[in-house]
Amino acid sequence: MGKSSEIKLLGTAASPFVNRVQFVLNLKSIEYEFIEENLFCKSELLLTSNPAYTKVPVLFHENKPPLAESLIIIEYLDEIYPNIHPILPSDPFERAYNRFWANYIDTKFFPLFMEMRRTHSKEGKEAIKKQIIEASQLLEEAFVKFSNGKAYFGGDNVRYLDVVLGCFLGWIKFSEKRNEFKAFDEVRTPKLLEWTKRIWTHEAFKDAIPNTETLVNFYMMLQKYKP
Amino acid sequence: MADSDVILLDLWISVFGARVRIALAEKGVKYEYREEKLDDKSPLLLEMNPVHKKIPVLIHHGKPVCESNIIVQYIDETWHANSPPLLPSDPYLRAQARFWADFVDKKIYEGAKKIWTTKGEEQEAAKKEFMDVLKVLEGQLGEKPYLVGESFGFADIAMIPFCIWFYTLNKIGNMNIEKECPKLAAWVKRCMERESVTKSLPDAHKFYELVLEMQKKKGQ
Numbered sequence: 001m002g003k004s005s006e007i008k009l010l011g012t013a014a015s016p017f018v019n020r021v022q023f024v025l026n027l028k029s030i031e032y033e034f035i036e037e038n039l040f041c042k043s044e045l046l047l048t049s050n051p052a053y054t055k056v057p058v059l060f061h062e063n064k065p066p067l068a069e070s071l072i073i074i075e076y077l078d079e080i081y082p083n084i085h086p087i088l089p090s091d092p093f094e095r096a097y098n099r100f101w102a103n104y105i106d107t108k109f110f111p112l113f114m115e116m117r118r119t120h121s122k123e124g125k126e127a128i129k130k131q132i133i134e135a136s137q138l139l140e141e142a143f144v145k146f147s148n149g150k151a152y153f154g155g156d157n158v159r160y161l162d163v164v165l166g167c168f169l170g171w172i173k174f175s176e177k178r179n180e181f182k183a184f185d186e187v188r189t190p191k192l193l194e195w196t197k198r199i200w201t202h203e204a205f206k207d208a209i210p211n212t213e214t215l216v217n218f219y220m221m222l223q224k225y226k227p
Numbered sequence: 228m229a230d231s232d233v234i235l236l237d238l239w240i241s242v243f244g245a246r247v248r249i250a251l252a253e254k255g256v257k258y259e260y261r262e263e264k265l266d267d268k269s270p271l272l273l274e275m276n277p278v279h280k281k282i283p284v285l286i287h288h289g290k291p292v293c294e295s296n297i298i299v300q301y302i303d304e305t306w307h308a309n310s311p312p313l314l315p316s317d318p319y320l321r322a323q324a325r326f327w328a329d330f331v332d333k334k335i336y337e338g339a340k341k342i343w344t345t346k347g348e349e350q351e352a353a354k355k356e357f358m359d360v361l362k363v364l365e366g367q368l369g370e371k372p373y374l375v376g377e378s379f380g381f382a383d384i385a386m387i388p389f390c391i392w393f394y395t396l397n398k399i400g401n402m403n404i405e406k407e408c409p410k411l412a413a414w415v416k417r418c419m420e421r422e423s424v425t426k427s428l429p430d431a432h433k434f435y436e437l438v439l440e441m442q443k444k445k446g447q
Contacts, residue, residue: 052330052363064319072325079318092304096292103294104278138278 007032008060010046012039014218016167017070018057019208023163024074026204027085040225071102087160101142102164109135110168113175129181140189151198158202166199170209233258234286236272240429240437243295244283245388250299252423254309296328299384314381324375327367328385334360335389342400343438354400361408368410372417387424390415394431395438
């Protein structure tokens with residue numbers, strides 16, 4: 001059981017990348033201190049602890065220098081607490097396959113939602129919706145391969161890709177409502193849709209996924225400062 | 228004798244392919260090299276990387292591994308018994324190695340491309356931004372011989388192929404990267420002492436000619 005291990009997480013409740021790390025800390029039962037950051041008025045701590053990107057999350061562990069980038073933080077946590085709810089598999093090919101899809105989710109899938117927010121024309125939005133639907137189709141196929149008939153990407157238990165994709169569910173739902181479309185639905189992505197319901201109610205996830213109010217407030221700030 | 232169990236689908240001029248070649252050479256892994264054509268991709272490439280249809284792809288025991296930084300980690304983990312290790316053993320340093328390899332992915336490629344695909348003010352802005360990124364790497368190097376400590380590894384492998392772009396950037400951008408980043412220049416020299424690196428990198432002048440050709444086609 002991971003006890004208070006002097007872990008501090010600098011982040012913002014509305015950031016899915018921060019939520020990702022929180023899921024892993026929860027799954028591994030690691031206590032931590034959450035330091036709330038204001039991304040629209042960045043603190044000295046953020047600027048000095050992550051000068052390369054000035055982004056959250058940033059992880060502080062004991063006396064070590066800070067670590068940034070959510071996927072890297074997750075692998076770090078998995079390596080320092082390998083025996084409590086392992087996140088990545090141990091087989092090199094399986095690890096590469098998991099990392100590949102994490103890269104796809106972060107560089108191809110979720111950026112579409114960010115682009116949607118910044119697109120104002122109807123044609124533009126329709127074009128992005130089409131891309132999101134195509135991408136979610138690929139994710140459905142990936143889910144089928146990974147889950148092998150079971151509940152999660154990780155099989156019987158939540159693992160790496162459940163965390164990597166699961167953190168976006170709040171924002172995806174938000175975008176779906178705002179833009180009147182469905183990224184995941186019963187016809188095209190039935191297995192993923194079922195999976196999303198499981199994630200929403202999962203012990204380690206449900207309290208870390210931000211509520212609508214948090215997302216709405218953050219969204220308004222984004223529209224104001226990063227239109 | 229090449230191990231037919233290991234096939235690399237690649238493009239010699241690719242910096243991403245070079246990363247994989249370096250890693251395979253460091254580990255002494257024999258493999259079959261197959262040069263792809265970007266405008267005529269092989270059925271094998273399309274089958275092995277249907278999502279991105281890009282090189283490099285490492286095919287090991289018939290199974291594909293895609294994305295260069297992911298392939299390099301795969302090589303390190305699979306041939307972990309072969310020295311040298313490409314990632315440190317300490318988890319914190321491993322995270323650092325991954326961070327810097329990822330930094331190169333996020334900042335170097337697009338940043339450099341902007342320099343030879345823009346002109347005037349836009350190009351000046353791109354040059355400044357790119358130099359800022361290189362200065363971050365200078366800072367990370369500090370007094371260390373390599374990007375993350377005393378040994379050549381993952382982060383160095385991620386970055387070193389881009390050194391062949393310096394000739395192009397200096398010429399097209401009217402820059403002098405080596406002068407502005409002496410630590411980086413020294414690091415490049417150090418990396419070039421490794422056979423794995425010199426044997427794996429494409430020719431800097433050939434790359435420059437390719438970029439000039441691309442510019443001509445786009446009427447720049």
